[in-house]
Amino acid sequence: xxxxKVISFDTIRVACKNCSxxxxxxxxxxxxxxxxxxxxxxxxSRPLHRxxxxxxxxxxxxxxxxxxxxxxxxxxxxxxxxEQVLGFHLPGEIIGLDAIDKSxxxxxxxxxxxxxxxxxxxxxxxxxxxxxxxxxxxxxRLLSKEIGQDADMLxxxxxxxxxxxxxxxxxxxxxxxxxRGLSPxxxxxxxxxxxxxxxxxxxxxxxxxxxxxxxxxxLLRVDRKxxxxxxxxALEMMAGAPPSSAHKQRSN
Amino acid sequence: xxxxKVISFDTIRVACKNCSxxxxxxxxxxxxxxxxxxxxxxxxSRPLHRxxxxxxxxxxxxxxxxxxxxxxxxxxxxxxxxEQVLGFHLPGEIIGLDAIDKSxxxxxxxxxxxxxxxxxxxxxxxxxxxxxxxxxxxxxRLLSKEIGQDADMLxxxxxxxxxxxxxxxxxxxxxxxxxRGLSPxxxxxxxxxxxxxxxxxxxxxxxxxxxxxxxxxxLLRVDRKxxxxxxxxALEMMAGAPPSSAHKQRSN
DNA sequence: ATTGACGCTTGATGCATGTCAACTTGAGTT
DNA sequence: AACTCAAGTTGACATGCATCAAGCGTCAAT
Numbered sequence: 001x002x003x004x005k006v007i008s009f010d011t012i013r014v015a016c017k018n019c020s021x022x023x024x025x026x027x028x029x030x031x032x033x034x035x036x037x038x039x040x041x042x043x044x045s046r047p048l049h050r051x052x053x054x055x056x057x058x059x060x061x062x063x064x065x066x067x068x069x070x071x072x073x074x075x076x077x078x079x080x081x082x083e084q085v086l087g088f089h090l091p092g093e094i095i096g097l098d099a100i101d102k103s104x105x106x107x108x109x110x111x112x113x114x115x116x117x118x119x120x121x122x123x124x125x126x127x128x129x130x131x132x133x134x135x136x137x138x139x140x141r142l143l144s145k146e147i148g149q150d151a152d153m154l155x156x157x158x159x160x161x162x163x164x165x166x167x168x169x170x171x172x173x174x175x176x177x178x179x180r181g182l183s184p185x186x187x188x189x190x191x192x193x194x195x196x197x198x199x200x201x202x203x204x205x206x207x208x209x210x211x212x213x214x215x216x217x218x219l220l221r222v223d224r225k226x227x228x229x230x231x232x233x234a235l236e237m238m239a240g241a242p243p244s245s246a247h248k249q250r251s252n
Numbered sequence: 253x254x255x256x257k258v259i260s261f262d263t264i265r266v267a268c269k270n271c272s273x274x275x276x277x278x279x280x281x282x283x284x285x286x287x288x289x290x291x292x293x294x295x296x297s298r299p300l301h302r303x304x305x306x307x308x309x310x311x312x313x314x315x316x317x318x319x320x321x322x323x324x325x326x327x328x329x330x331x332x333x334x335e336q337v338l339g340f341h342l343p344g345e346i347i348g349l350d351a352i353d354k355s356x357x358x359x360x361x362x363x364x365x366x367x368x369x370x371x372x373x374x375x376x377x378x379x380x381x382x383x384x385x386x387x388x389x390x391x392x393r394l395l396s397k398e399i400g401q402d403a404d405m406l407x408x409x410x411x412x413x414x415x416x417x418x419x420x421x422x423x424x425x426x427x428x429x430x431x432r433g434l435s436p437x438x439x440x441x442x443x444x445x446x447x448x449x450x451x452x453x454x455x456x457x458x459x460x461x462x463x464x465x466x467x468x469x470x471l472l473r474v475d476r477k478x479x480x481x482x483x484x485x486a487l488e489m490m491a492g493a494p495p496s497s498a499h500k501q502r503s504n
Numbered sequence: 505a506t507t508g509a510c511g512c513t514t515g516a517t518g519c520a521t522g523t524c525a526a527c528t529t530g531a532g533t534t
Numbered sequence: 535a536a537c538t539c540a541a542g543t544t545g546a547c548a549t550g551c552a553t554c555a556a557g558c559g560t561c562a563a564t
Binding site for chain 1: 328330334336338349350351352353354358359378381382385388389391392393394395396397398399400402403405406407409410411450451452453
Binding site for chain 1: 540541542543
């Protein structure tokens, strides 16, 4: 027991240089001594639990957050409890980039499952980036990547139908998980159907029906949050090109 | 005539320190001598004309572009000529930020009317930013701002109906033009109905019908590309809150 | 003027997907 | 087990908007 506790404690405060995510995350491309410098400004807290907030819309911006383990959703809370899910964030992904501009968070971030999070105080980070060109470059790349992904989402929401949207969501999860050393065809979704629907601009019921249909068509095996992808290339096909079948709404 | 030519030539190559956009653009917050340094790396070409490309999807990324006068659209070209409009860019706005990550443009940029464009070679810019902290900070802010605007669009495409979308588009144009010293209630749209539709995830016909309806309801006076906003606050209302009337689809 | 092309508008129709409602399932509590 | 509550599923129905189709103003080239 004591043993177990020690291991878990260690896991939480593993330094960047020992972190398996360093090739996806801020330290990418940095010299070892610069990784140490970056490491020295990062705060690592105890793990957060399902429903805990990293920050809420309206709060002052002080730090960026990086998922180390677990997953996080960002969302724009609206009056009357409704919310638009803006993104799901997996290990190595940075949260809070949209708040740099106004020094104030416009959206909220909530962890979807027990998660370890690295906090990066932004002001100190900025000083460090000025001194380490490769860190500055990596930061530009990460900001740019975020913009590119948002453009992909605009395309998805602007032009794709429900089937294509869910297929795109699943293949995207598959490839992101795969990059993190997990199976691209067998995984657990940490978000609810409702959250998936909000993210994709669809009603829960539509998402649910599509999961059923994909299963009937032999593309997936689904049990609650557990998804097994049986035909990944068919899903990728569906996500990318317009549906080969007859109907083609929204070809604006 | 010679006189006229000289003036126009002068207008094109006006330096950052004399540019009316400096408070919206990269030079914001820079000391005069740093503005000079930034200015020295910027290339200014002859004006581009309607339909000219700044860059096309697939091309190597070398420079960022800033609109000085006129307007530009970015779009993701798809097979079979269809395109998703990703954004419209007014003077002072930066184009190409999404390409830093992959060093390759994922979208295309085309000018909508005769426009003057400043080209910012990115590598030299990056060196300069490393040496000028306030320039680095401004660059982070601009990247972050872009991410925040994309989130607004995700919300629009994910949750808003056609009426709310067009109202949001018009109020956004109004406020952006107003920041540039133009009338917030009387302006010309440089893009076609088709492009507006693509941007908003709507069919051309829907956009056209909405313009007609807004006019019937006394919100606008429209003549081709010329728009006079008669009731700005009503439009803002409509863009923000769900429609006060009965129906409310897409309240996922 | 005439022509043609293009962008815009308007009407008629249909479908994809939202909405409403009822039921099932699973997980936690007593 | 029985109860509770939230999440998910499924069916029936309604509707907002896409699609199809036709007509109209505008502009440029002839």
